Amino acid sequence: MNDAAPPHGKGRILVVDDDRLVLATVTHGLAQAGYEVIDADNGDDAILLARQHRPALALLDIRMEGKTGFDVAEYLRDVVGVPFMFLSAFADEPTRAKVAELGALAYLVKPLDVGQIVPTVDRVMAQLAQGRGADLPPAAPPQRPAAPAGVPPAPASASTPDPVSLATGILMHRHTLTQARALQKLHALASEKGLTAQQQAQRLVDAVEALADTDA
Structure with a gap:
């Protein structure tokens, strides 16, 4: 990919997740929605890609081996100036506090499907284009009722991906x-x-x- 070339479609997005299936699903869904997508399955590669391609937005998983999503977010914020949002399976209070401290533009809690992610990305990208990204509060989905002990949480969507x-x-x-x-x-x-x-x-x-x- 030539970084000198302008981004295609609706903008260039970096997706980072160490779960290969999640990474492939989100990448495919955003590409279908008209975005140019670059992806990484670890924090070190994410930083290199961000430096090389300067995406308009990064979607970060939080808990990864090596550099975490928080580590990557700090680099994006402090060094390359790339705005970011989080997609994470964790919604505990310390995680939420750290997300707010870092200045994430949105915060979505897994499990999610692409039909839930794309509208949030569209909204964030539109507000960034209007120069209002810094004013965006971290966005979290409505809390689902806690499952009884030992019972896995219900998926966010009952639909089965194709x-x-x-x-x-x-x-x-x-x-x-x-x-x-x-x-x-x-x-x-x-x-x-x-x-x-x-x-x-x-x-x-x-x-x-x-x-x-x-x-x-």
Whole structure:
């Protein structure tokens, strides 16, 4: 990617998350929404990409091995001047206090789907374009009722993500492909194995989830 070239579409966004499936899903969803997306699965790479490409906005996971999302946020704020928001599974009071201290433009609590993330990104980008980013308070979603002890929290959306969309996002991230090229690759892989695109997509998503479980 040539940093001298102007950002395409609605603007350039950096997405950082150490969960490969989340990273692929968010990257794909934002690309579909018209953003130019660069991504990283760790804080060190995120800092390098931010220095090289100067995105208009960064979406940061908080808890990652090595540099955390908070570490990256401090660098973005103090060194390169890139505004940021957080996507995190944690909503405890110390985390919220740190988010506010750092000056995040928004704060969304996982689990989320892209249909919830994109409108927030659109709002933040619009306000940044109007020069009002510094006045934005951290935005947190309404609190969901706490689940009983030992019961996992209910997902934010009952809808099941389309495996073809997820697989396309994974291929975009893994092979640095455009959405169209990633979809072509998915169909080619399916054809080679005598599967439908849906079947091949589900196999790819299952493989990434299994790898994530192994790394956990």
